[in-house]
Amino acid sequence: MVKKKSRAGVENKKPSSNSPTSQKKKGANQNQGEQKARAVTEQVSALPVDDQQFHQKITIELPTIQHYKKAPFVDKVIEMLHTYNICIILNALSDDEISSVMESYDDLLDLNGVTAIGEKDASKRSGTRFYNCRCQQGPKCGFKGWREGADNVKTVYEPENPPVWRQVIDRMDIPHIARVEMVTGHSGCRAQGWHVDALRGVTAIFAMTDVDLSKGPTQINFMEHFTSLDLNAGKVKGGLGAGNVESTFAAMPKGALVMFNANCVHRGTANLSKVDRPVLVLDCSADCGMVGK
Template structure:
């Protein structure tokens, strides 16, 4: 369990709710590469508003990809997988570049339909809308009758499909969970309230790409490690006591634009309230065991 930092008078235990609306990101800039082995509190600007313990936890789980066009992926893939097995969560910086984000957002704008006639743009009472790009036949969401890629989603599909720099695809392939059940842009509109706590799958990984900077005001995903969850290690059963001494009980996936958070899909989590004046779109992928294996 996390303890209070008496010297600074700051509680290092994550709150059960969103941070106060008057909390704002620090202007402190990130310096140097963040490694999953690091315990330094030096984190991205979006993380700087989190409690100290959360900042230190983010430093442990963050992997920074090179921004060059091509690089050797093997060491980064191994680092991400090791981080996921250790902490059930990993944040990957530079997962998408600005060109890819612009291309994907163009598809989103073209397909968005807030009239709710189709699953594209269906908006619920919490002020969220979802643009479903890909739908496996195992998905039975409301009004999602299509199977495979939706017409008009070519830009998202080109980024989603394997490429020289698609580290996340190598991660899920090597972990034995290459089945993608859903690809969807989920936008938490300004003023949306927090989602209910939920899990995405019995076993697998949820991948969320940040289409914009996500600080504490915009409603980052919150993950609760104290609720029992299935281990990512097939040789192990349920994890019932969180992540162990020295780590947080809950944390927010605050991250900059273009970053990716991958976490155990069986961990209880939720999208928190968007307290900012701008929308917060994220691209969500459900990566799980083959749909024929679900429930076994």
């Protein structure tokens, strides 16, 4: 039997699994697999498979180096927000920034209810408000501007070099931060009631600690009708479309940030762990007309 030869007169053989070409392909596939594996963090691993796959779609990992081109990441976050109404950004805060925020939080926290800064209600949750625009003033929170002693939080909130999340809200024309607050689900707290944060805008939640399913991550429900982030569009009806989850949990590692449509129905879930779950929350919206007044 004569072996079939190629035009170059060389036998047609399948490349060996040890050939340079095969090894290159194998290496590329392995790198892709590792990238996907990183997207499904340990915090997400306890979620249902469909939810894990959805997390892969909505997660962006920022470089840990300080100097990198932010524009491509800003573009990608905005694209995800318009497509899925949610985006999780890994490495949004450094360990040093988290430590600074937590230092202010520890100094100001008052669970005795003497001040409005750290009220802990019967559900075992507490809210520590660092910044409050006049448009957010209510009967239980009579201050506006920055709370005295919240300097460390202000440094993170208003950095000299605008981070990706800040550039995102500026580009989306929702640059007004109406509220900066630490919301802590203390160990044993029950789930919040379902609610929306605003008619239009983005809620930004930074994880001050690893937030897995047991610690009470934010749950977002996409099946309830909500206002589109696109100013030229109306309500989004019936969820995000075929093939996507009806709701998701914002499980994420320490230092990550979830940004989502503030008009989506959501809630903080029960903290079933033995440790507290503090998250830093920002309300991002269009100019309210009351800034600085």
